[in-house]
Amino acid sequence: MDLNLRKAIISNVSGNSASDLEATIVDAIQSGEEKMLPGLGVLFELYWQKADESEKTEVLETLEQAVK
Template sequence: MNLNLRHAVISNVTGNSQDQLEDTIVDAIQSGEEKMLPGLGVLFEVIWQNANEQDKQEMLTTLEQGLKK
């Protein structure tokens, strides 16, 4: 079985409103299920590919701060 994960995730959320997208992200995080991580990765990939350089820098700063112990 050849499953294209990127295509499946994007297909499932294409056309969703911002509220629906937020619900999808929040549900995936709150569930704590490892199987949800690849889908979140695909969504992050879409965000990254569509972000300008300033947005990317803000995301990197936020990520760096969130990973500090």
């Protein structure tokens, strides 16, 4: 992913409230548009960088179940 795209996505959501971020995520998922995937990826990356090991384990277990 182009670093400029990552910065643009972060800039677009910087300062958003939790409800704003939720709306962004829900909209991206409901729209089903491929162009939304990079934004979701950047949000996931930001989450992952801040998550502790137990949160990461929980996410991985949830993802494992989701892809079965």
